[in-house]
Amino acid sequence: MRCLKLLMIALIAGQIIPISVGFSRDFFLTIAGGYSPQGNQASLEANVLFFQRLLSTKQLSNATYKIYFADGFDGGHDLQVLRRKEDKPAPAIKALSDIFRLPTNQELVYRNHQVPNISGGIRSSDIREGLKSIGAQLRGGDRLFIYVTAHGGAARGKDSVNTSITCWGNKPLLMTEFSSWLDELPKEITVVSVMAQCYCGGFANTIFEAGDEGEGFADNVRCGFFAQQADLPAAGCRPDVENDEEYSSYFWGAFLGESRTGKKVGTVDCNNDGRVSLAEAHAYAVLASETTDIPLRSSETILRKFSRIAGYEVDGKSRPSSDDASGESAEVTKDDESSKLAYLTGTVYEIAARGQPEETRMIVGLAEKLDIPVSMDVGDVMKRYEVQRDEFRSSRFSGSRRPRGMSARRKVQTAVIEKWPELEDPKKWSNAEVLKTENQAAFLVELEQIDGYADSLKSVEDRAKAREASVTAELKQVKFRRLIQQLENVVLAQNIAAVADDEVIQRYRKVVVAEEGLLGSK
Numbered sequence: 001m002r003c004l005k006l007l008m009i010a011l012i013a014g015q016i017i018p019i020s021v022g023f024s025r026d027f028f029l030t031i032a033g034g035y036s037p038q039g040n041q042a043s044l045e046a047n048v049l050f051f052q053r054l055l056s057t058k059q060l061s062n063a064t065y066k067i068y069f070a071d072g073f074d075g076g077h078d079l080q081v082l083r084r085k086e087d088k089p090a091p092a093i094k095a096l097s098d099i100f101r102l103p104t105n106q107e108l109v110y111r112n113h114q115v116p117n118i119s120g121g122i123r124s125s126d127i128r129e130g131l132k133s134i135g136a137q138l139r140g141g142d143r144l145f146i147y148v149t150a151h152g153g154a155a156r157g158k159d160s161v162n163t164s165i166t167c168w169g170n171k172p173l174l175m176t177e178f179s180s181w182l183d184e185l186p187k188e189i190t191v192v193s194v195m196a197q198c199y200c201g202g203f204a205n206t207i208f209e210a211g212d213e214g215e216g217f218a219d220n221v222r223c224g225f226f227a228q229q230a231d232l233p234a235a236g237c238r239p240d241v242e243n244d245e246e247y248s249s250y251f252w253g254a255f256l257g258e259s260r261t262g263k264k265v266g267t268v269d270c271n272n273d274g275r276v277s278l279a280e281a282h283a284y285a286v287l288a289s290e291t292t293d294i295p296l297r298s299s300e301t302i303l304r305k306f307s308r309i310a311g312y313e314v315d316g317k318s319r320p321s322s323d324d325a326s327g328e329s330a331e332v333t334k335d336d337e338s339s340k341l342a343y344l345t346g347t348v349y350e351i352a353a354r355g356q357p358e359e360t361r362m363i364v365g366l367a368e369k370l371d372i373p374v375s376m377d378v379g380d381v382m383k384r385y386e387v388q389r390d391e392f393r394s395s396r397f398s399g400s401r402r403p404r405g406m407s408a409r410r411k412v413q414t415a416v417i418e419k420w421p422e423l424e425d426p427k428k429w430s431n432a433e434v435l436k437t438e439n440q441a442a443f444l445v446e447l448e449q450i451d452g453y454a455d456s457l458k459s460v461e462d463r464a465k466a467r468e469a470s471v472t473a474e475l476k477q478v479k480f481r482r483l484i485q486q487l488e489n490v491v492l493a494q495n496i497a498a499v500a501d502d503e504v505i506q507r508y509r510k511v512v513v514a515e516e517g518l519l520g521s522k
Helices: 004-013 044-056 090-102 122-135 177-183 200-206 247-256 277-290 298-306 347-353 357-369 379-402 406-419 426-431 439-449 455-500 500-517
Strands: 028-031 065-071 079-083 107-109 143-153 163-165 170-176 191-196 221-226
Touching: 028 044, 028 122, 044 065, 044 079, 044 143, 065 079, 065 122, 065 200, 090 455, 122 170, 122 177, 122 406, 143 200, 163 500, 170 177, 177 200, 191 200, 191 247, 191 439, 200 221, 200 298, 200 500, 221 277, 221 500, 247 277, 277 357, 277 500, 298 455, 298 500, 347 357, 347 379, 347 455, 357 455, 379 455, 406 455, 455 500
Parallel strands: 028 065, 028 143, 143 191, 191 221
Antiparallel strands: 079 107, 143 163, 163 170
16 A cells, blocks of 8 residues: 555656557567586476466467577487475485485486477577577567576676576577677667576676677667676576576566466556556566565666766665765765755655656565665665674574584484494495384484484584574565665666766666566557
8 A cells, every 4th residue: 555655646746657668579589498407407497388378378479489498409308307206205214314414305307308399409509590580570669578597607707797698518608799699680679688597687788789888878779677686696497396486487477467386476567557567577576586686677777877876876885884875974076966966865755756666666565575664764774784784694604604513413424324334325225224114113213322313403403493594684685685776776767867968868768668568568
């Protein structure tokens, strides 16, 4: 309800201008899968199948669609799958597995992928030809959707945003190279990217020619939605398909009404126009996902490169002190320019009301998740963030320390191997005499009598609790970073007209229009 109230205030104030835009035709290209059988997890296949289901539901399955997955047409086993065993392990096997820290009810198996209608493998040459083929069909007003659900590599060298898509054979497809391929597409089309690989935020720079800010904006308009920042790994890529906690499942699920695993999607339509835009799908993913991702979109990249906030450093690394965040003690160097700039000041409520509907939804929703009242001053939000950041660092430190009893577990391991040498290799447990069904009860009695056994069980429990506390603290810190990022974006958008030139402002507006587009709109 508070989100709707904020939205109404913003609309009345004239700050939000609903945007509706139509496109001629939509084309689709999916780049998916891993770099080897061991790096090609079942979740990547499931993501592609989910996207295919979405296109079919939206009656877009007849559109030109090229899929490049893993090893392509090769018939070998290229997909890693986690198979869960139905039978619970015997108590003796469970006890030994805890001591040796081994899984008890699951195993990794491999099979050939089952993605239908592929055009090739996730190889640079295949992807290149696919883009050329689609490019020959594109006409003015068309859109090309590029969906990447794969692995990614961090940037190397001085260019901190030149990250990569990791192709089959562990070969990188660099952002700059991929961007240069997009440069060859017709000028009058729009490219929409949805990327969920690690370090995918680097690809937000494909808005520039050859991915280079120094070369200026690309001729064709490009917008994108990215699961993670350029310097951080993304969530996902699992050998099991029961867990769909990754960005693109939320993003595409916003259009389908349910996630990849069938979880129902909450309210997505932020401006109450009865439709779901790409920007609204992104907002839903930012708000709903319980991962360590800090998603971003292309318009944010423009804002962070070309806009400013008075008395506030926006670079994702150094942040002002709490006093600076209030704007009271910030020193401004250009009085004439800064007089036109807004500060990051006021309450969460006041800043949220100045944003677009999806920004309002994200800010208010994240504040609620963090138990932050919308009446709280942003300076106090910063103070809470600093406290939470310290708590997270502390939890990481305590989680990395070995709880008391860890050495006891290793002593028990040694004692077990000394007493039963045949148990040293877990692969041979099935042939061990002491683990035969009729001998397991007696074995457990002897095992429990080993000095330090009780302490070893306690150490396993303590370690699990420390890990859980660390994960909880990290997820809370991520939500703070998402909230602060959105607060910054609203003020940066307010200031861009005062500091950027006409070319930047015009491109920013075009990118926002593209982000507000619909899936399959005509």
